[in-house]
Amino acid sequence: MKNIIEVINLTTSYKDRIIQDNISFNVKYSEIFGILGGSGSGKSTLLSTMLYLKEPLSGSIKIFDSDIWKINHNKRSIILRKCGVVFQFGALYSSLSVLDNVGIMLEEYSSYPKKIIDEISQYFINIVGLPNYVKDMYPHELSGGMKKRVGLARALAFNPKILFLDEPTSGLDPQSAENFDKLILKLRDHFKLSVVMVTHDLDSIKDITDRFILLGNSKILFSGSLEEFKYSQANKIDNLLKSKRGERLWKEG
Ligand SMILES: Nc1ncnc2c1ncn2[C@@H]1O[C@H](COP(=O)(O)OP(=O)(O)OP(=O)(O)O)[C@@H](O)[C@H]1O
Numbered sequence: 001m002k003n004i005i006e007v008i009n010l011t012t013s014y015k016d017r018i019i020q021d022n023i024s025f026n027v028k029y030s031e032i033f034g035i036l037g038g039s040g041s042g043k044s045t046l047l048s049t050m051l052y053l054k055e056p057l058s059g060s061i062k063i064f065d066s067d068i069w070k071i072n073h074n075k076r077s078i079i080l081r082k083c084g085v086v087f088q089f090g091a092l093y094s095s096l097s098v099l100d101n102v103g104i105m106l107e108e109y110s111s112y113p114k115k116i117i118d119e120i121s122q123y124f125i126n127i128v129g130l131p132n133y134v135k136d137m138y139p140h141e142l143s144g145g146m147k148k149r150v151g152l153a154r155a156l157a158f159n160p161k162i163l164f165l166d167e168p169t170s171g172l173d174p175q176s177a178e179n180f181d182k183l184i185l186k187l188r189d190h191f192k193l194s195v196v197m198v199t200h201d202l203d204s205i206k207d208i209t210d211r212f213i214l215l216g217n218s219k220i221l222f223s224g225s226l227e228e229f230k231y232s233q234a235n236k237i238d239n240l241l242k243s244k245r246g247e248r249l250w251k252e253g
């Protein structure tokens with residue numbers, strides 16, 4: 001199948017500390033692609049580089065065949081608007097209601113009247129499985145799981161083709177995490193999304209990703225499907241895949 005994202009010989013760093021050392025991988029259309037690795041292995045850094053938030057030292061990132069770090073501003077804006085993001089730490093605006101949080105991208109970048117934006121926002125609040133009354137609540141009144149769903153509704157409201165999720169299930173109890181995973185699967189099918197999901201939740205990898213990469217020591221230690229991983233020689237953490245939710249935190253190395 002065709003690639004929607006191509007990462008080619010990518011090196012990233014903070015000052016002279018290398019985080020990714022010449023890594024390459026592809027994400028295919030309509031797949032759920034996992035980026036797995038221990039805390040500090042560079043997952044969020046990689047996502048930031050893919051979203052034009054952190055400049056790479058060298059290499060390229062192609063989304064829809066365009067190198068996002070090389071193309072002009074206008075072309076890049078068009079591509080980035082097809083990318084929905086749910087950040088690791090929620091990033092909801094505390095002074096805005098849920099409805100306004102979900103509609104904020106449309107407020108900023110569309111010319112729809114407020115009434116239409118509210119209707120679209122309400123639709124996506126329902127799509128992610130939240131009851132109607134949540135629309136008038138504020139972020140501090142929400143549970144962790146609800147916040148994640150609001151973040152997801154906001155990302156979906158702009159009609160993305162690719163959804164980037166940074167640790168979508170971290171901090172959730174096992175049941176909520178599983179429910180969230182199922183929701184991602186449904187949304188992928190319903191909206192024909194490609195999903196790039198950063199996680200250190202091995203159960204998410206097992207349950208919903210089609211393929212994944214495992215980051216460690218600034219390199220890709222493994223790339224492929226779970227089946228391939230099970231049979232690969234390089235899997236010194238194989239036994240960890242047998243772990244249940246709740247025992248999912250593990251260290252790099
Ligand atoms: N803005 C920054 N300036 C300097 N170093 C940074 C910065 N952001 C991250 N780092 C370092 O880069 C490394 C990778 O961090 P990153 O946040 O990408 O890891 P991660 O895999 O997302 O970890 P976690 O699972 O804890 O979210 C870490 O050692 C971190 O200290």
Ligand SMILES: [Mg+2]
Nearest residue numbers: 043044045088
């Ligand atoms: Mg991170």
